[in-house]
Every structure is written in structure tokens, then in C-alpha cells.
Amino acid sequence: xxxxxxxxxxxxxxxxxxxxxxxxxxxxxxxxxxxxxxxxxxxxxxxxxxxxxxxxxxxxxxxxxxxxxxxxxxxxxxxxxxxxxxxxxxxxxxxxxxxxxxxxxxxxxxxxxxxxxxxxxxxxxxxxxxxxxxxxxxxxxxxxxxxxxxxxxxxxxxxxxxxxxxxxxxxxxxxxxxxxxxxxxxxxxxxxxxxxxxxxxxxxxxxxxxxxxxxxxxxxxxxxxxxxxxxxxxxxxxxxxxxxxxxxxxxxxxxxxxxxxxxxxxxxxxxxxxxxxxxxxxxxxxxxxxxxxxxxxxxxxxxxxxxxxxxxxxxxxx
Ligand code: AMP
Ligand code: MG
Numbered sequence: 001x002x003x004x005x006x007x008x009x010x011x012x013x014x015x016x017x018x019x020x021x022x023x024x025x026x027x028x029x030x031x032x033x034x035x036x037x038x039x040x041x042x043x044x045x046x047x048x049x050x051x052x053x054x055x056x057x058x059x060x061x062x063x064x065x066x067x068x069x070x071x072x073x074x075x076x077x078x079x080x081x082x083x084x085x086x087x088x089x090x091x092x093x094x095x096x097x098x099x100x101x102x103x104x105x106x107x108x109x110x111x112x113x114x115x116x117x118x119x120x121x122x123x124x125x126x127x128x129x130x131x132x133x134x135x136x137x138x139x140x141x142x143x144x145x146x147x148x149x150x151x152x153x154x155x156x157x158x159x160x161x162x163x164x165x166x167x168x169x170x171x172x173x174x175x176x177x178x179x180x181x182x183x184x185x186x187x188x189x190x191x192x193x194x195x196x197x198x199x200x201x202x203x204x205x206x207x208x209x210x211x212x213x214x215x216x217x218x219x220x221x222x223x224x225x226x227x228x229x230x231x232x233x234x235x236x237x238x239x240x241x242x243x244x245x246x247x248x249x250x251x252x253x254x255x256x257x258x259x260x261x262x263x264x265x266x267x268x269x270x271x272x273x274x275x276x277x278x279x280x281x282x283x284x285x286x287x288x289x290x291x292x293x294x295x296x297x298x299x300x301x302x303x304x305x306x307x308x309x310x311x312x313x314x315x316x317x318x
């Protein structure tokens with residue numbers, strides 16, 4: 001069966017699909033999510049099968065309102081309360097002690113649960129309509145670039161999802177910042193557009209344990225072409241070297257840079273935030289265009305640039 005596409009004003013029908021144990025892809029401000037009833041082990045199991053996601057890679061549970069935290073978290077310490085008040089709705093995920101009602105398939109077998117309130121009116125209306133917390137990883141096949149449009153979702157999961165809610169292109173474009181909020185200080189487990197500075201971590205804060213954030217172990221965001229990251233000063237040489245080797249070369253570079261002869265411009269960006277918003281689309285566009293190598297200009301690792309460079313390194317790995 002192929003997926004049905006609903007307009008955002010049809011969220012009530014999509015909510016009923018979620019409440020009935022179905023899979024609904026929906027827009028958030030970060031990327032499109034593949035949602036299911038977070039409290040139903042059967043429904044969440046369908047997410048893992050549809051994505052081909054390893055069972056030990058836990059999901060983020062999405063709420064319509066911070067007031068629902070008690071449904072999925074066993075305890076809400078004062079740090080979590082403060083971060084939720086400051087950043088929700090928004091692209092910040094809090095890792096907390098899990099409520100016993102959350103099935104272990106949702107938490108990847110951990111005793112903790114990751115939770116956030118998305119800053120997207122369609123997402124929150126959908127979760128409200130469903131009446132249940134909604135577990136939702138990015139709506140791509142495991143290992144592929146995350147989807148930032150409904151068309152990306154259909155390309156990866158068109159046969160596996162019951163409904164796709166089309167809310168247009170996602171604003172932020174990279175996944176949420178994940179922090180462990182169980183202690184006295186936030187511990188960043190995954191970089192996102194909520195920066196360490198915004199979390200009040202002036203010296204960068206404590207290093208997150210890789211083991212504590214299972215998803216960071218896996219290969220991610222990989223298109224079928226090679227991805228090479230180059231500093232602005234090396235960009236021209238890197239492009240030329242691949243062209244001389246006979247490759248078709250795509251380029252994602254700052255609008256300040258000239259496009260070297262022979263390179264195919266895939267996307268241009270003004271700053272790191274704009275690169276974040278178009279990066280995953282550019283990875284998919286590059287493979288659709290049939291280039292062999294996509295050269296991407298590096299950005300400074302400040303603010304959202306940290307998250308962008310983290311995703312780029314993963315896309316380039318392997
Ligand atoms: P995705 O929804 O695909 O962006 O993946 C969610 C990511 O959030 C996972 O891959 C983990 O890295 C992180 N995460 C989710 N739940 C937990 C948890 N209970 N503890 C630590 N990290 C988590
Ligand atoms: Mg993902």
C-alpha cells in the first residue's frame with residue numbers, strides 16, 4: 001500500500017491512525033518524524049521494522065505539552081523543569097528516568113527516556129489529536145539522510161508508513177540537541193541547534209558519554225555518493241583533485257565562494273544556520289543528480305555550526 005498524503009488540517013484523522021497503533025510521518029521544526037504511540041510496544045515495533053533501525057537505538061518521545069511529562073518520565077528533577085521552561089517547545093531533548101508505563105522497545109532497553117515538545121504547530125496538534133505520547137525517530141531508512149520534506153519521507157518509507165502529514169520544509173534541518181537532565185548540570189549527548197551556550201554551559205560543559213547516547217554509535221546521514229568536507233582555503237584544490245581523477249563533483253559552498261570550473265553547484269549557503277536547514281536536502285539532491293563526490297565547505301564549530309560539522313563528519317565517514 002502506498003502512503004496517503006494529508007493536509008495539515010487533517011491532523012484529526014492522522015491522530016486517529018496514531019491512536020489505533022498506526023505509523024504517521026509528520027513535520028517538526030528539526031526534521032520529519034516517523035511517529036507511533038510511544039506507550040504501545042507493538043506500534044513502536046513497527047517503527048523499528050519500517051526504518052530497519054537497530055533495536056538498541058532508543059526513540060525520542062514527543063509531547064504536545066510539558067505538562068504531560070509525568071506520563072513518560074518517572075521523575076522530573078529541577079534541572080529538567082528549568083530546561084523545559086526555557087526551551088520548550090523547541091529542539092531540545094531531555095533524557096530522564098523512564099516511567100514504568102514506557103515499554104522497553106521505546107527506550108531501546110534503557111531505564112531512561114528521551115522526551116521533547118516540538119516547536120511545530122502541526123506536530124503538536126497531531127500529538128494532541130492522538131491523545132498519546134508519540135515516539136518518533138527521523139522518518140528515513142536507517143543510515144540515510146534525515147528527511148526535511150514530505151517527498152523525502154515518501155522516497156524512503158512510502159510503502160511502510162500509513163500516513164504522511166505534509167507541513168512543508170523543516171525550518172531547523174538538523175535533529176534536536178540531546179541532553180541528560182537527570183543531574184545538576186546538563187550533559188550534552190548529541191549536538192543540535194540549542195547550543196551549549198544556550199544551555200548555560202560557558203566552558204562547554206561535561207563531555208557526554210558515547211555509551212549514554214546509543215544512536216551516536218551508528219553510521220548516519222549517508223547518501224550514495226561520497227561526501228568530502230573541506231575548509232574554505234582547501235575547497236578549490238579538493239574539487240580540482242576529484243575532477244582530475246575523473247569524478248563528477250557536486251559542491252555545497254558559501255555564496256561568497258566562486259564555483260570552480262567543472263564542479264556542479266548543489267546548494268549555496270549564507271551561514272551555518274542556513275547550511276543546517278539545507279544540508280540533508282543537499283545530500284539527497286547530490287545523489288539524485290548522480291555526482292560521484294559531494295564536496296561540502298566546512299563551517300566554524302560555533303553555535304549551530306557544531307551540530308552541522310558533527311552531521312557532516314558522520315555523512316563523510318566510511
Ligand atoms: P533520532 O530520533 O533518530 O534522531 O534518534 C534519537 C537519538 O536520541 C538516539 O539515537 C540516541 O542517541 C538519543 N536518545 C534517545 N533516547 C535516549 C536515552 N534514553 N538515553 C540517551 N540517549 C537517547
Ligand atoms: Mg535519525
